[in-house]
Amino acid sequence: MQISVNGQTEQVDIQSLEDYLTARGLLGRRIAVEHNGEIVPKSQFSHVMLEDGDVLEIVQAIGGG
Amino acid sequence: MTDTIQVGSYTLKSRLLVGTGKYRDLDETGRAIEASGADVVTMAVRRTNLGQNPNEPNLLDVISPDRYTLLPNTAGCHTADDAVRTCRLARELLDGHQLVKLEVISRSRTLYPDVVETLNAARTLVDEGFEVMVYTSDDPLIAIELEAIGCVAVMPLGAPIGSGLGLQNPYNIREILDQLKVPVIVDAGVGTASDATVAMELGCEGVLMNTAIAEAKDPVKMARAMRLAIESGRLAYEAGRMPRKRYADASSPETGLIE
Numbered sequence: 001m002q003i004s005v006n007g008q009t010e011q012v013d014i015q016s017l018e019d020y021l022t023a024r025g026l027l028g029r030r031i032a033v034e035h036n037g038e039i040v041p042k043s044q045f046s047h048v049m050l051e052d053g054d055v056l057e058i059v060q061a062i063g064g065g
Numbered sequence: 066m067t068d069t070i071q072v073g074s075y076t077l078k079s080r081l082l083v084g085t086g087k088y089r090d091l092d093e094t095g096r097a098i099e100a101s102g103a104d105v106v107t108m109a110v111r112r113t114n115l116g117q118n119p120n121e122p123n124l125l126d127v128i129s130p131d132r133y134t135l136l137p138n139t140a141g142c143h144t145a146d147d148a149v150r151t152c153r154l155a156r157e158l159l160d161g162h163q164l165v166k167l168e169v170i171s172r173s174r175t176l177y178p179d180v181v182e183t184l185n186a187a188r189t190l191v192d193e194g195f196e197v198m199v200y201t202s203d204d205p206l207i208a209i210e211l212e213a214i215g216c217v218a219v220m221p222l223g224a225p226i227g228s229g230l231g232l233q234n235p236y237n238i239r240e241i242l243d244q245l246k247v248p249v250i251v252d253a254g255v256g257t258a259s260d261a262t263v264a265m266e267l268g269c270e271g272v273l274m275n276t277a278i279a280e281a282k283d284p285v286k287m288a289r290a291m292r293l294a295i296e297s298g299r300l301a302y303e304a305g306r307m308p309r310k311r312y313a314d315a316s317s318p319e320t321g322l323i324e
Contacts, residue, residue, distance in 0.1 A: 005115065006112040006113065006115060007112070008115070024115060026113065029113075029123070030123055030125045030158065031113055031158065032110075032154045032155070032157040032158040033157075034150075034154065039153055039154060039157050041157065042157075057112065057154075058112065058113045058115070059110050059111060059112055059113060059154050059158065060110070060111065060113045060123060060124075060158070061108045061109070061110060061123065061124045061125050061135070061137070061158060061159075062085075062108065062109050062110075062111045062124055063084075063085035063086045063087070063088060063091075063094060063108065063109065063124055064084060064085060064086040064107060064108055064109025064138055064140055064141075064275075065084030065085075065086045065087075065107055065109075065138065065140060065226070065227075065253075065273075065274075065275030065276065
């Protein structure tokens with residue numbers, strides 16, 4: 001299936017959001033995730049199942065004023 | 066100093082608040098912030114670069130949320146909706162932390178605050194339980210309205226962001242100080258230590274700065290200079306300056322002179 005992550009489309013063969021983050025090496029990192037416009041609490045990563053056309057935003061803290 | 070400032074539910078030990086942008090690297094960021102003595106440190110929220118090495122150091126590894134009060138900002142947002150969304154993501158990123166810096170800027174070369182969008186975002190964020198420190202123009206009426214909405218600190222600019230021009234609006238800042246009960250913190254415009262002192266001598270509760278430290282030739286040394294400048298300005302404000310006079314007034318007694 002095809003999903004959009006941070007504005008880029010990706011072909012993935014996974015089921016849960018947790019699987020995606022694990023594959024990307026992001027699980028356990030200090031990040032926040034929005035799934036189709038809704039914030040996903042860290043405790044829910046394994047419960048969110050990804051579907052074709054889903055949109056993810058994954059953010060982190062960076063330097064800023 | 067035992068002097069503290071109360072911002073919403075947070076008690077801050079330092080009146081200097083600093084940003085983490087524009088530094089050469091994270092090591093320099095960490096050293097400058099340490100030297101500044103600040104306990105509130107701003108950060109931005111941005112998309113994770115998915116191509117990067119996952120073991121690359123993260124800002125939060127250098128600026129530990131256990132040691133510093135992180136202040137996520139909404140810089141870069143041009144609408145109330147974007148700012149609110151950024152604050153919600155920041156709250157999740159920082160495990161439920163409610164303190165945010167709201168900043169909605171215009172798409173102009175002045176980066177002037179868009180006060181209409183700022184007011185709208187402030188209402189939503191306060192309703193959602195955020196403790197909002199708000200960057201705004203030096204318009205006293207807008208400052209009063211932001212306080213009425215429930216913002217925990219109002220932060221007018223001293224000059225445009227990153228300009229380093231120093232306080233261009235001392236009369237407006239003083240008027241805002243006279244009208245508000247919540248802390249007034251000058252945010253943006255400071256260029257060097259004396260600018261920070263001027264803001265503190267006016268009676269501001271604190272100063273938030275980024276570029277003045279990060280773009281100094283020696284950011285760590287400038288961070289220390291700013292720490293001292295803020296402390297000096299506050300002490301001078303509390304001490305109460307002497308009145309200005311038009312003519313000289315001798316410091317030594319004019320009687321008992323030898324003849």
